[in-house]
Amino acid sequence: MQKGAEAVHSANPNVLVILSGLKYDRDLSFLLNKPVTLTFSKKLVYELHWYGFSNGQAWATGNPNQVCGQLVAETASKAGFLLDQGYPLFVSEFGVDMRGTNVNDNRYLNCFMGWAAELDVDWALWALTGSYYIREGVVGYEETYGVYNWNWCDVRNQTTLHKISALQYPLRGPGYTERRPHKILFHPMTGLCVKRCIRTPYKTQYNLHRHHFKWEAVSDSKMHLSSKLEDGTIVCLDVDSDNNVVTNNCKCLDNKNNKCDPASQWFKLIDSTRCGADKSFFLEINSVLKLVANNFLSSFGL
Incomplete structure (x- = not known):
């Protein structure tokens, strides 16, 4: 060699x-x-x-x-x-x-x-x-x-x-220090990143604007992002068929189950020093629950 x-x-x-x-x-x-x-x-x-x-x-x-x-x-x-x-x-x-x-x-x-x-x-x-x-x-x-x-x-x-x-798209490295280091929430299944709004099917049951939820990476893949609601329900971030970010019951956490596919619920927090990519690089999210998104992202230091 x-x-x-x-x-x-x-x-x-x-x-x-x-x-x-x-x-x-x-x-x-x-x-x-x-x-x-x-x-x-x-x-x-x-x-x-x-x-x-x-x-x-x-x-x-x-x-x-x-x-x-x-x-x-x-x-x-x-x-x-x-x-x-x-x-x-x-x-x-x-x-x-x-x-x-x-x-x-x-x-x-x-x-x-x-x-x-x-x-990267x-x-x-x-x-x-x-x-x-x-x-x-x-x-x-x-x-x-x-x-x-x-x-x-x-x-x-x-x-x-x-x-x-x-x-x-290089996310960091020599020649790409366009801004201070920050976090991007990446969705591997689509190859897209997430904007700062999150839709949740639980919005009619909980006043999400008043509560802060702690999110953590779970499962062996470390790509499920999970939180516990007030009633003890465990939910994970997910992406629906229209590329909206939602919360759903976590899936495929049982390691004995080889039939399910957790890919829609896989997210990866990655470091970047770039100013931002083309709009096509981001998931389109129609929710107006900006405070929920801010609480979520701030729990990871974003």
């Missing part, structure tokens, strides 16, 4: 040097005990690959909250620690079945989106190709992970592409 890095640097001292890991580039943990020693600095990048199938069918057969929590922790121990050491971590391969019918991939992507947005990592998507001249001995082999469809004439899945495009 050192010899290869030094060879690249010698050939061109002006380019970044990217180093890969083991086990299909999923494991860089060996660097904990044997860090790379080089003659140059400030241009070394480590890369990581992460797909839904990297862990077999774990997403489809397990509870998404539990699987997400376990695999995010695993990724932190095998690669994420490099960020704490000051190195850039480049997710040089990730992707999903763009047909949208692969449960394993769909569940994985929602977790990946929250993780990638929180860490750079990435490369597999793949652009819609098909190949020949692959694995098959002429016209279809690339179901491709952005384009088989004949390269249209985007295969506009919804998924729009969702992933949220990660193209």
Whole structure:
């Protein structure tokens, strides 16, 4: 590894040097005990690959909250620690079945989106190709992970592409200090962020303008944001089919349940130093309960 890095640097001292890991580039943990020693600095990048199938069918057969929590922790121990050491971590391969019918991939992507947005990592998507001249001995082999469809004439899945495009927007880092650090509430399933208004089906039962509710991250995924109402009812933030933020009963908190999908209730608080993105980056919320939203956001220091 050192010899290869030094060879690249010698050939061109002006380019970044990217180093890969083991086990299909999923494991860089060996660097904990044997860090790379080089003659140059400030241009070394480590890369990581992460797909839904990297862990077999774990997403489809397990509870998404539990699987997400376990695999995010695993990724932190095998690669994420490099960020704490000051190195850039480049997710040089990730992707999903763009047909949208692969449960394993769909569940994985929602977790990946929250993780990638929180860490603000750079990435490369597999793949652009819609098909190949020949692959694995098959002429016209279809690339179901491709952005384009088989004949390269249209985007295969506009919804998924729009969702992933949220990660193209740098949230912080060198050159992006446009304002003081602040929090953004990100919704991985849609790839959108939340404005400062929240609609609740409990508004006819409680005077929410007079009460402050404490919100906390629950479930193994740490992406359910939950609060207890006056009567003891536990509710979680949710997004309905019209992209309104609402509160509903929390779902999929039972780790034995692998049939439900909690993605609509997954939110991630992320740090940003940007002034704000295009309006299409934000969930549209029609509620006028601004005080409720302010109470919620202030409970997280926003």
